[in-house]
Amino acid sequence: MTAAAGIDFFRSGALPAPAVDQAAAERIAAAQFGLAAHARPLGSQQDSNFLLTISDSPASDSTVSDNPGSDGVVLGVLKISNPAFSAAEIQAQDAAAEHLAATVGGLRVGTVLHGPVTVATASGPAAARVLRYLPGGTLTGPGYLAPAVVAGLGTIAGQVSRGLRYFTHPGLDRVLQWDLRHADRLVARLAGQVRDPGLRADVQDAARQAWSRVQPLAAHLPRQAVHLDVTDDNVVCRTRDGLRTPDGVIDFGDLTTTWAICELAVAITSVLHHAGAEPYSTGPAIRAFHQLRPLSFEEAAVLWPLVVLRAAVLVVSGEQQAAIDAGNAYVTGALDHERQMFAQATSVPADVMTALITGELGFGHPPLRVPGGSALRPGRCEILDLSSQSDVTDAGAWMEPELADRLATALLAGAGPAGLDAVATRFGEARLAASQVLAEVSPATVATGVDVWLGRPAELTAPWPGELTSAGPDQLVLTGSGLALTLSWNGSGREVAGREVAAGAKLVTLAGGSRLRVNLRAATAPPMPPLVRPEYARGWLALAADPAPALGLPPALGRPAGLGMPATWDKPEEDLLARRDRSFAAVQELYYRHPPRIERGWRHHLAGTDGRVYLDMVNNVAVLGHSHPRIEAAVARQLRRLNTNSRFNYSAVVEFTERLTALLPAPLDTVFCVNSGSEAVDLAIRLALAATGHRDVIAVREAYHGWTYASDAVSTSTADNPNAVSTRPHWVHAVDAPNSYRGRYRGAEARRYAQEAAQLIAGLAASGAPPAAFLAEPFYGNAGGLALPDGYLAEVYAEVRHRGGLAIADEIQVGYGRLGEWFWGFEQQGVVPDIVTVAKAMGNGYPLGAVITSRAIADSYRDQGYFFSSTGGSPVSAVIGLTVLDVIRDENLQANAARVGAHLKARLAELAGRHELIGAVHGSGLYLGVEFVRDRGTLAPATQETMAICDRMLELGVIIQPTSDRMCVLKIKPPLCLDTAGADFFADALDRVLTQGW
Ligand code: PMP
8 A cells, every 4th residue: 555645543652632722822813814712722632622602692501502502692603624635635524615615505514714824833833724603502521312313323324425426636645544444453552551451352352253244345346535534523413393303514624535334334333322222222223324325235234334444543542642642631531332332243243143133134144044844843842932922821821921931831731632842932033921021121032943842852963064162061062064053951861972973873862851052153153142122023033043943843824924123123024014095094193203012011011922911000901900800701701691781781781881880979860872972972972962052062172072974073282183273163162271381371370271161161141042051171181181270160161050041070081990989070079960971991992981960861862762782881891890990999009099199190290390301290190291392481382293102102102192282291091900010100201211311
């Protein structure tokens, strides 16, 4: 290689930043560029950078962070380059910035405003220039980066890479320590600087291995001009609606010609020190880059090794820079981040990441070629399915620690006279039985091999010839035919000695009842843990093969259908979503953009098919908890006996309606059975019209009551229907939402809501249209769990009755014990309505609804004909309704809601004391609302932030969703069996998100 025209790091050694203090920077700005400015030092490893602001109004810290609104006084960034860089190198950087600014639409670029000029510094003459300051802040710091932000970083890297593809300049000819083409010698040169010997050895070892994967492909890697520092520190964001989107790039100081793929490797390495980031967190950036600038197979294959090398280079360079430039806070502060990046980059074997990346980008991976031959030939074998869709995981059995052993032993024992030779698990299966509840990080659930329980003594033989080694007393590895077959067992085994073995040679004899664990991988692949995390399963499994045929067992049928991975890497789940889109009306929206596939629930847990278990904080319908065995048993029993309609005479419907009316005060003694909340509200309205002869109905703003014609007519929530208020039929009159937190009247003033509602009712009556009913949730569920102002319902009910109308309480969300202190929401207000609607919790997820009213009102419906709903009050419906009430009573669920709810509310209130975003914590029992605001003075709703927080909570294992017209309230309405551990897990996760970002 001829000597570079520019800097050659290996000749010049370390490059401390030029010594320029603040006063000197201000002098340079004034003398060279005519800028009377205040200079504030900005961090840099090898240059000296200062933010220039108009002298008399120094920019606050926020000017360079996240506050784009206050940048008016910034003049630019004064950059005094390291004296080691030549004029040509500086010109190349300025020209590249200009080129990108001119050619890449929508990308903001830190181009040059003034200069360069040569200035004297204590370190010698150096180039000084003023660069354009891009407001909005970077991604600097340890905060969490959401997948969309990581994708944004990848997009910027892709734009820069495409934009610089044909850019040439003599100043690109340089040898930088950051150029990963030199990473091996750089690490070799600087490793001695790493003070911790353990870390030093790890870095050297990882770099050596990574280099051995890059080097054979080096000749195939395209080269071009590369910015080489598109990192979290150097991309600038615009912030809209509280969320950041990278849209700019600064600092071209590391521009050089090198492998094009380095642009992406450098960018994604910088993700790895952020809160919660791990290798798979870089996926969105890889995909975004690939979309703009497709990777070749070779580039995809070297990407992760280059990430490891980048992290190694950062660690050794950081240590060296800290040694020579101890006063540079930017350098010393970065050390922890650099170590963190290295730890993450090497936390998953590079080969696994490479298989994951090449698979994700569609390059595929040829399956391992496994020769014929088998180690074991069981005659009769049973397959044990431990996935979330297996019946063996019913009734929470998956939480039992030794489930697989117990089931296998039971299968062997119960096999009858012929007996079973073996019971085996499935390769590649996501085992729910391996999962954990309340885990912020997904547990390892996907099997990289199979487990076999032997029904009788068996002798294992070599399925193909190879070399035999042993990593432990109960383990053998047969390496041959490019494969490594690992056998490990518990129980007594007699090993056969010898190293080279022929096909058919005896390996070990195992006793009946032993468990054998078998893995088959490429001989070059890393040893495999028996279970791996679903995010990485695709990478691991690409390096493995199903060992079943080599054991004489039937193969798992392809990849088990239930194997799911997070959406970024996942294909099977996307297939299901595509099928859903084809057959299911799209207005029936999903909770998440990338929803996990959930096929099982148990208590307050929901299990993804990838074995990830989520805490369910939204399913108020499953009031008792998911899959309650008493419901299942009651339904099964009743389905075996009778299911018909309520025109027949049977006991269940009588018992159920007696139980319901016993829960309500007089005169609410008469029940109509329907199937849903919408039907219940619809019927309640029709009853009121029939009973009063009036035609108008008063509803409250921000309400949801259902989808049928009449229940939709009184639904005013703009979150559910943006045109809700303007499209109400003429007979519906909406009063203000009595919101004492953010409405027109707050605190003590809130009693005016009732006065206004009463006035409206009186006005309607005076105009000849007295209302038939006033309809409201008695505790404001849809607005986020707000209690109505004290005395609100008493006053409004009195007025509507005074005008001949009725009071309807919609208890569909808040009733049935959820509020803890009260079984019904209206009790909190100290009133008794004329008509109550109930659904949701009533059936624990089975479609059940009811309208409960007085005998007189019920009888008035006679004018409308008779009432009949085919499955309303059917024997099965009635039995479910009864069983739900039994379980609520027997398991003390209302008291649990009060106790756990109070604990959770106290925890949330404590969070509100520490996190400005929480404007208020509403609610009672286990109907709570955490309202997020951008400003506690203006109460500006943090709508987009709330959605982003919900997405982040899902990553941390919590299912939670927003509500209210502003969609800025977390609606907390879990199954009432939620325990304190679950409540604490929720509060801890929320604390983490509010601390680390979203
Ligand atoms: N009323 C209220 C207060 C509700 O929350 C809902 C459902 N979200 C309904 C009525 C309608 O119930 P369903 O979905 O069972 O028809």
